[in-house]
Amino acid sequence: MIGKLDLYRVFHIVSRNKSFSKAAKELYMTQSAISQAILKLERELEIQLFYRTPKGVVLTNEGKLLNEHVTSALGMINAAEDKILDFKMLKNGELRIGVGDTISRYFLLPYLGDFHAKYPGIKLKILNGTTSEVLTFIKSGAADVGLCNLPIQDEGLQVIPCKKIHDIFVCGEKYKELTKESIRLEQLMELPLIFLEKETISRRFVEQFLKKKGYHFSPVFELGSHDLLIDFARINLGVSCVIKEFAEESLKKGDLFELSLEEAIPSRNIGIVYLKSVPLSRAAEQFVGSIEQNLEV
Known part of the structure; x- marks a missing residue:
C-alpha cells in the first residue's frame, strides 16, 4: 500500500484532469512518466483503469470505483497533514x-x-x-x-x-511590637506559630533550616493554603510563616508586619x-x- 501511494496520487490527478498531458503539467512530470505510472498501477491491480481516447482518458467502471475510494483516502491524508501543520503552528493542541x-x-x-x-x-x-x-x-x-x-x-x-522567593514570619497588630527589632530564633520558638501542613515543600524547607539550628517546633495551626496563613496572622491568631513575594499586598497595606530574624532563612x-x-x-x-x-x- 505504501509503495502504491505515489501511484494513487498520479491516478487521482489524471482522473480529475481526464488527460495525461494536463496531469503531467500539474505534477511537473513528463507525459511519459505519467503514462508509465498508470500502466504500473494497472499491472499491480490487474485491472484496466482508463479507456484511452483521442480526446483524453475516461475511467472504466473499475477505475470509477477506485477513484471514489482514492479521492476519499487522499482527502483524509490532506486533512491530517493540515492538522499536523496546525499543531506545528500552535493553532491547535x-x-x-x-x-x-x-x-x-x-x-x-x-x-x-x-x-x-x-x-x-x-x-x-x-x-x-x-x-x-x-x-x-x-x-x-x-x-x-x-x-x-x-x-x-x-x-x-x-x-x-x-x-x-523568601520565607518570612509575619504577624498582625497584636504582635506588632515584635517588629521593632530583630528577634532571635529562640524567641521565635516561643511564639504561637502558624505553618503550612507538614508534607509541603515550603514547610519542610523552613523546618530543616530550624532543625539545623537546633530548634524543633509544634505549630498552633497547620493550614492547607498560603492565603489562610495570611488570614490567620491578620486576625492575630499567631505568627505565620509565609512567602514574602506572595504576601506583598498585605504587607504594603499594613494588614501584616514582617518580623526581622537575626538569622534570616535562606532564599529558595x-x-x-x-x-x-x-x-x-x-x-x-x-x-x-x-x-x-x-x-x-
Missing part, C-alpha cells in the same frame, strides 16, 4: 500544567494570559495539587509541565528555577519541572520558553 493554588495565583496567571492571547487555539488544562501531587501528574504523563516549590531532587526531572526558588526522558510538545516548549525569557534567578 493542548497544554497541561500541574500547579498549586498559590503559585498559580501569584506567578502563573500572567503567563497564562499572555500565552492564551498569543495562541487562542491551544486548550489549557490546569491540574491543581501540592508539589508532590504535581510531580505525580508529570511522571504519569497527565501533565506536560509543572510549576513547583523548590528544591526538588529527582534525576528523572528537568528542573528550571525561575523566581527567587519556584521553578518549572518536566520529564527529561520525554520531549516537550510544541505548545509546552513554547510555554516554557516564554517563562525562561523572564527568569529572575
Whole structure:
C-alpha cells in the first residue's frame, strides 16, 4: 500500500484532469512518466483503469470505483497533514500544567494570559495539587509541565528555577511590637506559630533550616493554603510563616508586619519541572520558553 501511494496520487490527478498531458503539467512530470505510472498501477491491480481516447482518458467502471475510494483516502491524508501543520503552528493542541493554588495565583496567571492571547487555539488544562501531587501528574504523563516549590531532587526531572522567593514570619497588630527589632530564633520558638501542613515543600524547607539550628517546633495551626496563613496572622491568631513575594499586598497595606530574624532563612526558588526522558510538545516548549525569557534567578 505504501509503495502504491505515489501511484494513487498520479491516478487521482489524471482522473480529475481526464488527460495525461494536463496531469503531467500539474505534477511537473513528463507525459511519459505519467503514462508509465498508470500502466504500473494497472499491472499491480490487474485491472484496466482508463479507456484511452483521442480526446483524453475516461475511467472504466473499475477505475470509477477506485477513484471514489482514492479521492476519499487522499482527502483524509490532506486533512491530517493540515492538522499536523496546525499543531506545528500552535493553532491547535493542548497544554497541561500541574500547579498549586498559590503559585498559580501569584506567578502563573500572567503567563497564562499572555500565552492564551498569543495562541487562542491551544486548550489549557490546569491540574491543581501540592508539589508532590504535581510531580505525580508529570511522571504519569497527565501533565506536560509543572510549576513547583523548590528544591526538588529527582534525576528523572528537568528542573528550571525561575523566581527567587523568601520565607518570612509575619504577624498582625497584636504582635506588632515584635517588629521593632530583630528577634532571635529562640524567641521565635516561643511564639504561637502558624505553618503550612507538614508534607509541603515550603514547610519542610523552613523546618530543616530550624532543625539545623537546633530548634524543633509544634505549630498552633497547620493550614492547607498560603492565603489562610495570611488570614490567620491578620486576625492575630499567631505568627505565620509565609512567602514574602506572595504576601506583598498585605504587607504594603499594613494588614501584616514582617518580623526581622537575626538569622534570616535562606532564599529558595519556584521553578518549572518536566520529564527529561520525554520531549516537550510544541505548545509546552513554547510555554516554557516564554517563562525562561523572564527568569529572575
